[in-house]
Amino acid sequence: MKKIINKPEDLVLEMCEGMVAAHPNMLTFNKRNKLLCRKELNENKVTLISGGGSGHEPAHAGYVGDGMLDVAVCGDVFASPSTIQVYNAIISSESKKGTLLIIKNYSGDIMNFEAAAEMADEDDNIKVEKVYVNDDVAVKDSLYTVGRRGVAGSIFVHKIAGAAAEAGLDLKEVKVVAEKVIKNVKSIGFALTSCTVPAKGTPTFQLGDNEIEFGVGIHGEPGVAREKMKTAHELATDCVEKVLLELPNSQEVVVMVNGFGATPLQELYVFNNSVSKILKDRGITVYDTLVGNYMTALDMAGASLTILKLDQELKDFYNARANTIAFKK
Amino acid sequence: MKKIINKPEDLVLEMCEGMVAAHPNMLTFNKRNKLLCRKELNENKVTLISGGGSGHEPAHAGYVGDGMLDVAVCGDVFASPSTIQVYNAIISSESKKGTLLIIKNYSGDIMNFEAAAEMADEDDNIKVEKVYVNDDVAVKDSLYTVGRRGVAGSIFVHKIAGAAAEAGLDLKEVKVVAEKVIKNVKSIGFALTSCTVPAKGTPTFQLGDNEIEFGVGIHGEPGVAREKMKTAHELATDCVEKVLLELPNSQEVVVMVNGFGATPLQELYVFNNSVSKILKDRGITVYDTLVGNYMTALDMAGASLTILKLDQELKDFYNARANTIAFKK
Amino acid sequence: MNILTTDNIVNVIDKMADVIIANEVYFCELDSVAGDGDFGMSVAKGFKQLKLEWDSLSKDDIGSFLKECGMIITEYCGGASGPIWGSAFRGAAKASKGKVEVSLSEFSDLMESAVEGIQKRGNAQLGDKTLLDALIPTTVSLRNSADNGEDFVLAFNKGAKAARDGAEKTKTMTANKGRASYVGERSLDHPDAGAMALGVIFTELVDAI
Amino acid sequence: MNILTTDNIVNVIDKMADVIIANEVYFCELDSVAGDGDFGMSVAKGFKQLKLEWDSLSKDDIGSFLKECGMIITEYCGGASGPIWGSAFRGAAKASKGKVEVSLSEFSDLMESAVEGIQKRGNAQLGDKTLLDALIPTTVSLRNSADNGEDFVLAFNKGAKAARDGAEKTKTMTANKGRASYVGERSLDHPDAGAMALGVIFTELVDAI
Numbered sequence A, B: 001m002k003k004i005i006n007k008p009e010d011l012v013l014e015m016c017e018g019m020v021a022a023h024p025n026m027l028t029f030n031k032r033n034k035l036l037c038r039k040e041l042n043e044n045k046v047t048l049i050s051g052g053g054s055g056h057e058p059a060h061a062g063y064v065g066d067g068m069l070d071v072a073v074c075g076d077v078f079a080s081p082s083t084i085q086v087y088n089a090i091i092s093s094e095s096k097k098g099t100l101l102i103i104k105n106y107s108g109d110i111m112n113f114e115a116a117a118e119m120a121d122e123d124d125n126i127k128v129e130k131v132y133v134n135d136d137v138a139v140k141d142s143l144y145t146v147g148r149r150g151v152a153g154s155i156f157v158h159k160i161a162g163a164a165a166e167a168g169l170d171l172k173e174v175k176v177v178a179e180k181v182i183k184n185v186k187s188i189g190f191a192l193t194s195c196t197v198p199a200k201g202t203p204t205f206q207l208g209d210n211e212i213e214f215g216v217g218i219h220g221e222p223g224v225a226r227e228k229m230k231t232a233h234e235l236a237t238d239c240v241e242k243v244l245l246e247l248p249n250s251q252e253v254v255v256m257v258n259g260f261g262a263t264p265l266q267e268l269y270v271f272n273n274s275v276s277k278i279l280k281d282r283g284i285t286v287y288d289t290l291v292g293n294y295m296t297a298l299d300m301a302g303a304s305l306t307i308l309k310l311d312q313e314l315k316d317f318y319n320a321r322a323n324t325i326a327f328k329k
Numbered sequence C, D: 001m002n003i004l005t006t007d008n009i010v011n012v013i014d015k016m017a018d019v020i021i022a023n024e025v026y027f028c029e030l031d032s033v034a035g036d037g038d039f040g041m042s043v044a045k046g047f048k049q050l051k052l053e054w055d056s057l058s059k060d061d062i063g064s065f066l067k068e069c070g071m072i073i074t075e076y077c078g079g080a081s082g083p084i085w086g087s088a089f090r091g092a093a094k095a096s097k098g099k100v101e102v103s104l105s106e107f108s109d110l111m112e113s114a115v116e117g118i119q120k121r122g123n124a125q126l127g128d129k130t131l132l133d134a135l136i137p138t139t140v141s142l143r144n145s146a147d148n149g150e151d152f153v154l155a156f157n158k159g160a161k162a163a164r165d166g167a168e169k170t171k172t173m174t175a176n177k178g179r180a181s182y183v184g185e186r187s188l189d190h191p192d193a194g195a196m197a198l199g200v201i202f203t204e205l206v207d208a209i
């Protein structure tokens, strides 16, 4: 393992401090609970909190700011923040309109965010609502599983629910908007290499020179199938296919081509070239395209495709002003 | 080699097309000459053109737009664009105030940009001025060499000369401002891995598990010394030291912590944490900090530190509005 | 040995922490096959903190000791492990409130209460390919030993075997809970990290009593 | 053989293109040690384009053929190689304007004019660790052969050896021009890619006449 770090134990703390040092006008940092918060909270809007394990930078602190999140809670690498951390996030950002937790659908996050919500509700009388992002379509959803993972689609939830909160909607309404985004956003990813969790020090899995993992998440979990390496165009074809299956009758969409951390922009643009052509061939209008590292998996090489199906309401909120480190509108 | 591409020969073209597909409101594309141009040219300001080999994305097309460049000329991977390409960039973006070429100091780029400037001057009577960015401090400068490489510091030249052009300064004045930036911007980089040039298909150099190349450029050239891997803090100490040696009496600076393509943001922020502490200890005020992939070397893991020493004029131009894909102000 | 005192329990937890910390990397590796590779780190982090705060922990009675352990674990264990291990300890604390010694039967109450705590928080059942597939068999085995009047040493030996067997069985399950469920059929043939870890831990604990 | 006709020159360039294209990866490797690894690709790209447009190239006389080659190379060779090889061809074209055959002495004029073209554009001298360190010795050797009345075959054999020896010598030089200069002392012990390539090319061309 070769990484620009000091000790693995100090990594998350130093990363947060390096982030605040770079953006002192955007963020404040609560060190004990590893909370990255908006510089100025507005107590007259619904508070939005997200977070989860670290290793997904710029998620989630990169989306804290005007028009998006109020607080990002940072867990250790790939590990949900603790109940206590989330609880402190909730009570330190209380607004008059209540708090929405945007949770990626993993059992660890769910348990911690839910327990924290119960504490805040019972002990502090704060209204807390929760939404569960589950945009990854790699694995079939069924009654018998815990459902699908939340991945890069989260950023659209932050953006659009953020705009709804900023527009003054109340807690229930913001939740409805967030759930609409969740219903209409789907993703699929593939890995060219594994990532290396710093505490472990070796790659989570091994891939041959001509192999990829298709259908991976953002934690170095293996995908649903090990496949032969393909061309960018074939990969794009597979991804668009898989995602659109779950978004029938899409007419106008926002596309995100997301890098997992070690894949250069050059390749992401080549991939987007194919995605945009395939969507055009299918008669789907691309309203906007994001290409870059939005939700990463440490130093994994690979990419994901996220498609958000638009309607007028989502489009209006999507277009609203946002000013965060990693997303500006 | 595992990359999200189709054929190496088509890579640059497809990347450009993928870029324009993602940002149709920002860029137009001249396919024959691989020019990425501003959507709307302003014939009443000095035209700014930069470019060079590809593989440095988002440089340079990511800096085309309001307040920065007018045209980016894209060569093949790590290969200067041809004289003909640059010549076409010049004649297709002619303004009433002349054209400034922002050239990174490499013999290939210099020969092609200069020959193109001669052609445009002699055949088309276009006033063309040139500046040479040489911010890399890895190698000692001397009378007997061709000087130092241009690396990530280029982005500050684009930003500040761009603001000067936008403010209506004339060609000579914009050139003077650009040269002031060049004098005051210095960089140093290090590699944790080599990059792989697609046409070659194997890494340019090999590094052991515990080795880095210190003082690398952005083309997979080896650095000035092979060193043992160090902690983030030690690397930051070495880099700040080297850069500040060449910027005596710095009081207020802009810092850029630049990733080479395969290094995740997490590590860049850890690195910045150390950089910001070291600068503080030296009594230097950090006016602004950029952390991210601004000038990459394909899929190289590693980072560079760039410091821009400010004065009031540079600060004012730095603060001016800019709206490009990779840099917004 | 027919009774565990507060001191004995403190010793057992001390040993448990040592085992977890010593196996941090191995537990991460177990979680790498179908999970995200952080399990060892997540659980070790809480137990390292426990060791740090060890001297100031209440050791007045079993219940208050386990409760304080549970709070630290909830706060410091990362990921899913914080709520799961935390609620296990807090569940066990509830069943041993005020007690300064426990019989094997009472110890079984305590373990059942731990299982209940985990299930309340995490909502998983036997067969869901989680650490419950090791923990529930162990608990059942301990209860049987208590009913048969066996002593702690024999009971712990049998309990540890039940955990190892249970962990082994998770190989044949496709995960429903936790991260392994996100990889679908791919988690078949690989045991659950948490269940395997319990097998290791219980085996080592036999020597601690 | 004491004369090269337009046809002969066309053949030599054809063979030269083949050699460059066949050695694309090897030339990239040469450039990897102290350069940026793209030299083979950059130079091959222009010669591939040359082959594509081959049929439509003017073959009326040596000068106009070389001039058209030079234009394509300038446009299609990437990096430093475009201006360097382009000005070499355009320089050679200037010295052979209108000629349908050249003697060895005239051929030497043509080579000297190529060197001049490169130096005008790239500003490098002998000893700067560039392809000039192979090209200039070759040119000198050809001129000597012409002065001694040798024929083309012997002259080309000697010229190729001069190129190889010159390339070999670049190992002891620290680069002043081109990308190798950016790595300072690190370029010592490694030959220049362009010079090495000329050694290979000239050696293969001996068979083409």
Ligand SMILES: Nc1ncnc2c1ncn2[C@@H]1O[C@H](COP(=O)(O)OP(=O)(O)O)[C@@H](O)[C@H]1O
Pocket (backbone or CB within 6 Å): A078, A079, A080, A106, A107, A108, A109, C031, C035, C036, C037, C038, C039, C040, C042, C043, C078, C079, C080, C081, C082, C084, C118, C122, C123, C124, C129, C130, C131, C132, C177, C178, C179, C192, C193, C194, C195
């Ligand atoms: N709902 C649950 N109930 C009980 N145990 C669970 C549950 N979810 C996960 N686990 C256990 O936790 C282990 C994983 O812990 P850890 O790696 O810390 O969490 P994460 O899945 O968040 O990375 C699994 O191996 C499993 O034994």
Ligand SMILES: Nc1ncnc2c1ncn2[C@@H]1O[C@H](COP(=O)(O)OP(=O)(O)O)[C@@H](O)[C@H]1O
Pocket (backbone or CB within 6 Å): B078, B079, B080, B106, B107, B108, B109, D031, D035, D036, D037, D038, D039, D040, D042, D043, D078, D079, D080, D081, D082, D084, D118, D122, D123, D124, D129, D130, D131, D132, D177, D178, D179, D192, D193, D194, D195
């Ligand atoms: N100024 C120069 N004059 C002559 N030859 C040069 C000069 N600069 C570089 N070269 C030659 O070009 C070769 C490198 O070409 P290439 O790899 O295409 O360019 P780049 O350095 O831009 O990557 C060097 O090996 C050297 O022989």
Ligand SMILES: [Mg+2]
Pocket (backbone or CB within 6 Å): A053, A078, A079, A080, A108, C036, C038, C039, C079, C080
């Ligand atoms: Mg985890």
Ligand SMILES: [Mg+2]
Pocket (backbone or CB within 6 Å): B053, B077, B078, B079, B080, B108, D036, D038, D039, D079, D080
């Ligand atoms: Mg080059």
Ligand SMILES: [Mg+2]
Pocket (backbone or CB within 6 Å): C031, C035, C036, C037, C038, C039, C079, C179
């Ligand atoms: Mg895990």
Ligand SMILES: [Mg+2]
Pocket (backbone or CB within 6 Å): D031, D035, D036, D037, D038, D039, D079, D179
């Ligand atoms: Mg080169």
